Amino acid sequence: MAKTKVGVLGATGSVGQRFILLLKDHPTLELVALGASSRSAGKKYSEAVNWQQTTLLPDEAADITVSPCDPSYFTDCKVVFSGLDADVAGDVEKAFAEAGLAVISNAKNYRRDPHVPLVVPLVNTDHLSILKSRKTPGFIVCNSNxxxxxxxxxxxxxxxxxxxxxxxxxxxxxxxxxxxxxxxxxxxxxxxxxxxxxxxxxxxxxxxxxxxxxxxxxxxxxxxxxxxxxxxxxxxxxxxxxxxxxxxxxxxxxxxxxxxxxxxxxxxxxxxxxxxxxxxxxxxxxxxxxxxxxxxxxxxxxxxxxxxxxxxxxxxxxxxxxxxxxxxxxxNTVIGAAGSGILIAEYLITQNVI
Ligand SMILES: NC(=O)c1ccc[n+]([C@@H]2O[C@H](COP(=O)([O-])OP(=O)(O)OC[C@H]3O[C@@H](n4cnc5c(N)ncnc54)[C@H](OP(=O)(O)O)[C@@H]3O)[C@@H](O)[C@H]2O)c1
Known part of the structure; x- marks a missing residue:
């Protein structure tokens, strides 16, 4: 089965770096695009990031050029994982959802919206069923704090x-x-x-x-x-x-x-x-x-x-x-953030939502 193409927004941050590690050699998800601020956009990921993990930066990510967080740079992706600062996450995540992508967010902006599932995948994947009532292809799911x-x-x-x-x-x-x-x-x-x-x-x-x-x-x-x-x-x-x-x-x-x-x-x-x-x-x-x-x-x-x-x-x-x-x-950055996002995406694939 072809892998689902994914991107990471806020890829240079604490949560973003954990996404890079967890997506390395992932069996069903393929990392194809990375986004961050104008400070990082246009640089190779290895040059933009201040890598803080104890495992070396995976080669697959090192050579990807970091893009601005605009959906036009993520047209290959079905899913974006967002590790964006809350200051910018609201508008950016909405734009990606409106462009038809599945957005899995770590920011706080939409967590209290009753139309947005707030999911810890070890606990309440049943809440993802409300996505079936959506009227547009794109959507936002939030990870918890x-x-x-x-x-x-x-x-x-x-x-x-x-x-x-x-x-x-x-x-x-x-x-x-x-x-x-x-x-x-x-x-x-x-x-x-x-x-x-x-x-x-x-x-x-x-x-x-x-x-x-x-x-x-x-x-x-x-x-x-x-x-x-x-x-x-x-x-x-x-x-x-x-x-x-x-x-x-x-x-x-x-x-x-x-x-x-x-x-x-x-x-x-x-x-x-x-x-x-x-x-x-x-x-x-x-x-x-x-x-x-x-x-x-x-x-x-x-x-x-x-x-x-x-x-x-x-x-x-x-x-x-x-x-x-x-x-x-x-x-906190695996089941508390990036790993939770990945597990939500994996679960949505098993349910044919993405
Ligand atoms: N750390 C955790 O354990 C954790 C757990 C759950 C949820 N969260 C939430 O996840 C989000 C990220 O947290 P973090 O700890 O990873 O933060 P962080 O280390 O400060 O990283 C923030 C990321 O956002 C990017 N960014 C900042 N301003 C931007 C802009 N104007 N446009 C585009 N990208 C921009 C940064 O890119 P540059 O490097 O280019 O500036 C960086 O990639 C936050 O909303 C946080 O509350 C964090």
């Missing part, structure tokens, strides 16, 4: 045991989540923790409710879970870790008595997601790696399980305030 992506996977697994009505989460978020330009200055983060990430707590508190929400009865929009039904409280911190967001979560079930600790662990251990059953090439073997060691997960040791496409959950125990508490680790 990177810290929300890790949180919702265990919450979805646990919601099989009954509704959840309260979640409290404290994050320790990696530096790559802040992007490269300008990113977090080394003098600000070495020997330090920064207890503020602008807009992040609001994103986690809202996006969790949309991702765990449902398709409306007419099949055209996504209905969030009302804030009165699930209270989410987030506290977000930046720490001196390169990749991998660690989150300490406490949660409560709505019904009394709550499930037992063994039931909670079993629900996490056996959780399966749609990209696995659909045979998506990048689907993780385990959507959740349930770790029993008392000091795991840890970013450096566990973020690359299933190449960053799965999440790790550990320290599952009873919580004296709510019902249960645990620690979740997710790779």
């Amino acid at each position: 990177c810290s929300t992506a890790g949180l919702v996977v265990p919450l979805k697994a646990l919601s099989a045991l009954g509704p959840i009505d309260a979640v409290s989460v404290t994050t320790m978020q990696a530096l790559s989540g802040a992007g490269f330009s300008p990113g977090v200055p080394s003098m600000a983060i070495l020997d330090n923790v920064i207890p503020f990430i602008g807009g992040e707590e609001e994103k986690m508190e809202y996006e969790t409710r949309k991702i765990l929400g449902s398709v409306s009865a007419d099949g055209t929009t996504i209905a969030d879970i009302p804030a009165s039904d699930i209270k989410v409280s987030a506290q977000c911190n930046r720490v001196a870790v390169t990749d991998g967001h660690l989150e300490c979560v406490s949660m409560r079930f709505a019904h009394r008595p709550p499930p037992t600790l063994e039931q909670v662990k079993e629900a996490l251990r056996t959780y399966e997601c749609a990209p696995q059953s659909a045979g998506c090439p990048s689907a993780p073997k385990h959507a959740i790696h349930l770790l029993e060691q008392p000091d795991r997960p840890q970013p450096r040791l566990d973020r690359d399980r299933d190449a960053g496409y799965g999440v790790s959950v550990g320290r599952v125990r009873e919580d004296p305030l709510l019902d249960y508490k645990f620690v979740v680790l997710s790779h």
Whole structure:
């Protein structure tokens, strides 16, 4: 079968570079075009990019000339993955969708639009069904905020045991989540923790409710879970870790008595997601790696399980305030960003949407 031709917008950034790595030798997607700002356009990718990955820049991408982010330069592509700054993503992504392309976005601009699916592929690929009601060939699908992506996977697994009505989460978020330009200055983060990430707590508190929400009865929009039904409280911190967001979560079930600790662990251990059953090439073997060691997960040791496409959950125990508490680790630029986009594209191909 011919591969689906794809482009990456914002290709020089933190998320863009991860797309380049994940698309190398991809079995069904072929990278043919790259876009970035006027600072980079016209240069070979290898000259435009400040490559920050521990794996070498793939040859296939190095020689591609970076284009302006205009659909006229992406006519070979069926899909574009966007790792654009939110300042520019709104207009650019809309223009690509209007030109008939499938746009899979990492920016925040359209995440709250009820006509745009906000998808963490390990959790809510069912929301992609609203694309069937669209009137034009092009469309936008959003990935969640990177810290929300890790949180919702265990919450979805646990919601099989009954509704959840309260979640409290404290994050320790990696530096790559802040992007490269300008990113977090080394003098600000070495020997330090920064207890503020602008807009992040609001994103986690809202996006969790949309991702765990449902398709409306007419099949055209996504209905969030009302804030009165699930209270989410987030506290977000930046720490001196390169990749991998660690989150300490406490949660409560709505019904009394709550499930037992063994039931909670079993629900996490056996959780399966749609990209696995659909045979998506990048689907993780385990959507959740349930770790029993008392000091795991840890970013450096566990973020690359299933190449960053799965999440790790550990320290599952009873919580004296709510019902249960645990620690979740997710790779912020893989399942929290680029990998999520790729898994969404793979899933849409299996559903004949692209
Ligand atoms: N990093 C993460 O873990 C993560 C996770 C989830 C979502 N996100 C979201 O993903 C997006 C990208 O984040 P990032 O961390 O990769 O940021 P970044 O490292 O700062 O990269 C931004 C990219 O946008 C391009 N760009 C900036 N201004 C532009 C313009 N006027 N026209 C065209 N391209 C322009 C840059 O190109 P030049 O190099 O040419 O300037 C660069 O390729 C953001 O919306 C962010 O919120 C990030």
